[in-house]
Amino acid sequence: MSFQLSAINDEELVHDxxxxxxxISLEVYLNQNPKCINKLYTYGKSQWTPLIAACFYQHEHVVRMLLTNYKSNIEALGTITLNSIDNRLDLxxxxxxxxxxxxxxxFDIVKLLIxxxxxxxxxxxxTHSTTLRAACYHNNLKMVKYLIEHGANPYQSKKGNYTNLMxxxxxxxxAIVNYLVNELKCNINERDENGQTALYYATEIEIMFDTTRFSYYFSTIPVSFEHDISARLQRLYFRVRSTFISFQNMSRYPYTFNDVPPLFVESFILHGYRSIHQPWSYYWKSLFHKHNETINVxxxxxxxxxxxxxLYYYNQRLKFYENSHSWPFVVSLCTAIIMFICSAFAHLLHSKSERIHRTCFAIDYVGVSLHGFGSGFLxxxxxxxxxxxDKIQYQYVFxxxxxxxxxxxxxCFAQYYFHPPYPPLKRICQFLPCGILWIYSIIPLIIGLISCRFPLDLSSICHLGQVILFLIGATFFAFDIPQRFWPGGLDFIGQSHHLFHLCIYFVTVCQMHGVYWDYEKNQKILDQRSKPDLIFCAGSMISLILWDIxxxxYFQRWLREKHHVY
Structure with missing residues (x-):
C-alpha cells in the first residue's frame, strides 16, 4: 500500500x-519517497529536514535510523523555534x-551525530552561535568538555562579539566560567560591540555585589581582594542564590500542548510537556529536568x-512492636507512604503512552483511596x-x-470512560467521592475542634491547619487557580496541581504531628480501651488494597476489550 497524499498531508505525516x-511509519514513507530524505518540511515557523526534526524532538532511535539507513545530509540547514526564558518563541x-x-x-544525540x-x-x-554555545547556555559542562575535546572552537563569538564567557x-x-577561564584561558577582558566585558554581564543582573564575588569565578587569577567577614558572607550568599537559580535554569522540555495528544494536556498549561513513546530511561531522567510535572513529583x-x-521517629517513642495501641498509627503512616509513592511515580512516568497514562493515574487513585482510609482510621x-x-468505632471503619x-x-471510571474535551461530569465523578471520603474522615476532628476552648493546644492547631490547608489546595485544584488567569505563565511552578500537592504534603505533616500530640494528651484514656487487633488493623488496609487492585x-480489562471491539 502506498501513500497517496496532498502536499499538506505529506508534511503532517512526516512531522507527526x-x-x-x-x-516504522517514517521508514515506510521514506522508502516510497527516497528523494524526500533531505527535503525541508514546514511546521508552523519551523522548516526542517526529518533529521533536524528528530533532533529537536529528541528521538535518538530515529536519528540513528536516518543516519544509518538513509544517509541523511547531516549538514542540511533549517529553521527552528525555541522557547526563551520568558516563554517567548525565538527563531x-x-x-x-x-x-x-x-x-x-x-548530549546523547550530540555524541551520535559527531x-x-x-x-x-x-x-x-x-547569529554565529555554535553547538558549544548551546551547551554553555544549558550549563552542560560534560557536553562543553566533550565538544572541546572533539575540536570545538571556544573563542568563537556570537554576532556582536558576545562570547561564551559573557x-x-x-x-x-x-563551573562553566571556571572551565572557560582557568582551563581554556578565555580572555576575561574581551569586550563586545558595546564595550562590555564578562564582568559587566555578571553584575548587570545582580549575580555579584562586587569584585569579591567575581573572584569566586576566577579564583586563580592573581588579583588582590580584601578577604574580610563581609566578603565571606557575600560569597556564601552567592553560592546559596546560585544554587536556587540553577533549579530555575534546569534544562526544560520544549514540547507544548500542541505537541502531545489531548489526553496529556492540562487546562491552561501550555509548555513543559514531555514526548511520548520514549524509552523508560527518558522519563526516569526527567526527574532531574524541568517540566510541568517536576514539582508534583x-x-x-x-x-x-x-x-x-x-515511621522511624515515632517507632522510637511509641515502640510499635510492643505497643498495640500504636498500630493504627502504623497503618496510617503506611497508607501515607503508599499514597506519596503512587502519586510521585504516576506523575513521573505517565507520559510514556496513553495506556500507561491511564494506568499510572488509576494507581494514583489507589493511593488517594488508601490515604483517605488511613486518615480516618487514625x-x-x-x-x-x-x-x-464508643458509639461508632467499628461501623465508622467499615x-x-x-x-x-x-x-x-x-x-477510575472517570479516567477510563471520559475522553477529551472532558465534560463537567468527569470532575464531579472524581471530586465528589474524594470529598465525601475526606469529610467523613475528619468528622472526629471537627467534633473535637467544636468542643475546644481558646487558646487552642498544639494538636488542635495542627488539626485546624490540616483542614484549612486541604480546603485551600482543593479549591485551587478544582478551579484551576491561579493558572487560569495567566495561561502559560505558571507551567513550571505555581500551577494549581503543584499547590495542591504541596498542600497535601503539609496536610499530612500536620495530621501526623497533631495525632501524635493527641496520643500523648489522651494516653490514659487510650490505655483503658480494648487493644486494637492486629488482624483488624492490617487486614482492613490490605482488604482495601486488594479491592482497589x-x-x-477491571478497568484495564474493560479498556482492552473496548479497543479490541473497535
Missing part, C-alpha cells in the same frame, strides 16, 4: 511520525542537526522520605471524643472502607 518517534535560522541537538540539550555522522562541530547559525557569566554558571518524593522518617482512634468512639472503595472506583484490573 518524527514528533512521536513512529519509526533560530540556518541551524544544523548538531546545533539543534545542542539547543535542546540532548561519532557516527562526522558532523561539523563548528557550524555557525545565522553568556555563562550572565547566566550564573560558575518532587513534592511527593519528599513526602515519602519524611513519612519514612516519621482520627477515630486517637482524636475522636470518647463518646463518639463505612470508611466503603467510601475508600467508592473513591477509587469512580475516579481489582478495580484497576
Amino acid at each position: 511520525a518524527v514528533r512521536y518517534g513512529h519509526i 533560530a535560522e540556518e541551524v544544523s542537526a548538531l546545533w539543534t541537538a545542542g539547543a535542546v540539550n540532548n 561519532e557516527n555522522g562526522n558532523a561539523n562541530i563548528n557550524h555557525l547559525i545565522k 553568556l555563562s557569566a550572565g547566566r550564573q554558571y560558575p 518532587w513534592s511527593h518524593l519528599i513526602g515519602i522520605l519524611y513519612m519514612g522518617y516519621l 482520627h477515630i482512634y486517637y482524636s475522636a471524643p470518647q463518646w463518639y468512639y 463505612i470508611l472502607l466503603l467510601f475508600g472503595i467508592l473513591a477509587c472506583f469512580l475516579n 481489582v478495580i484497576v484490573w
Whole structure:
C-alpha cells in the first residue's frame, strides 16, 4: 500500500511520525519517497529536514535510523523555534542537526551525530552561535568538555562579539566560567560591540555585589581582594542564590500542548510537556529536568522520605512492636507512604503512552483511596471524643472502607470512560467521592475542634491547619487557580496541581504531628480501651488494597476489550 497524499498531508505525516518517534511509519514513507530524505518540511515557523526534526524532538532511535539507513545530509540547514526564558518563541535560522541537538540539550544525540555522522562541530547559525554555545547556555559542562575535546572552537563569538564567557557569566554558571577561564584561558577582558566585558554581564543582573564575588569565578587569577567577614558572607550568599537559580535554569522540555495528544494536556498549561513513546530511561531522567510535572513529583518524593522518617521517629517513642495501641498509627503512616509513592511515580512516568497514562493515574487513585482510609482510621482512634468512639468505632471503619472503595472506583471510571474535551461530569465523578471520603474522615476532628476552648493546644492547631490547608489546595485544584488567569505563565511552578500537592504534603505533616500530640494528651484514656487487633488493623488496609487492585484490573480489562471491539 502506498501513500497517496496532498502536499499538506505529506508534511503532517512526516512531522507527526518524527514528533512521536513512529519509526516504522517514517521508514515506510521514506522508502516510497527516497528523494524526500533531505527535503525541508514546514511546521508552523519551523522548516526542517526529518533529521533536524528528530533532533529537536529528541528521538535518538530515529536519528540513528536516518543516519544509518538513509544517509541523511547531516549538514542540511533549517529553521527552528525555541522557547526563551520568558516563554517567548525565538527563531533560530540556518541551524544544523548538531546545533539543534545542542539547543535542546540532548548530549546523547550530540555524541551520535559527531561519532557516527562526522558532523561539523563548528557550524555557525545565522547569529554565529555554535553547538558549544548551546551547551554553555544549558550549563552542560560534560557536553562543553566533550565538544572541546572533539575540536570545538571556544573563542568563537556570537554576532556582536558576545562570547561564551559573557553568556555563562550572565547566566550564573560558575563551573562553566571556571572551565572557560582557568582551563581554556578565555580572555576575561574581551569586550563586545558595546564595550562590555564578562564582568559587566555578571553584575548587570545582580549575580555579584562586587569584585569579591567575581573572584569566586576566577579564583586563580592573581588579583588582590580584601578577604574580610563581609566578603565571606557575600560569597556564601552567592553560592546559596546560585544554587536556587540553577533549579530555575534546569534544562526544560520544549514540547507544548500542541505537541502531545489531548489526553496529556492540562487546562491552561501550555509548555513543559514531555514526548511520548520514549524509552523508560527518558522519563526516569526527567526527574532531574524541568517540566510541568517536576514539582508534583518532587513534592511527593519528599513526602515519602519524611513519612519514612516519621515511621522511624515515632517507632522510637511509641515502640510499635510492643505497643498495640500504636498500630493504627502504623497503618496510617503506611497508607501515607503508599499514597506519596503512587502519586510521585504516576506523575513521573505517565507520559510514556496513553495506556500507561491511564494506568499510572488509576494507581494514583489507589493511593488517594488508601490515604483517605488511613486518615480516618487514625482520627477515630486517637482524636475522636470518647463518646463518639464508643458509639461508632467499628461501623465508622467499615463505612470508611466503603467510601475508600467508592473513591477509587469512580475516579477510575472517570479516567477510563471520559475522553477529551472532558465534560463537567468527569470532575464531579472524581471530586465528589474524594470529598465525601475526606469529610467523613475528619468528622472526629471537627467534633473535637467544636468542643475546644481558646487558646487552642498544639494538636488542635495542627488539626485546624490540616483542614484549612486541604480546603485551600482543593479549591485551587478544582478551579484551576491561579493558572487560569495567566495561561502559560505558571507551567513550571505555581500551577494549581503543584499547590495542591504541596498542600497535601503539609496536610499530612500536620495530621501526623497533631495525632501524635493527641496520643500523648489522651494516653490514659487510650490505655483503658480494648487493644486494637492486629488482624483488624492490617487486614482492613490490605482488604482495601486488594479491592482497589481489582478495580484497576477491571478497568484495564474493560479498556482492552473496548479497543479490541473497535
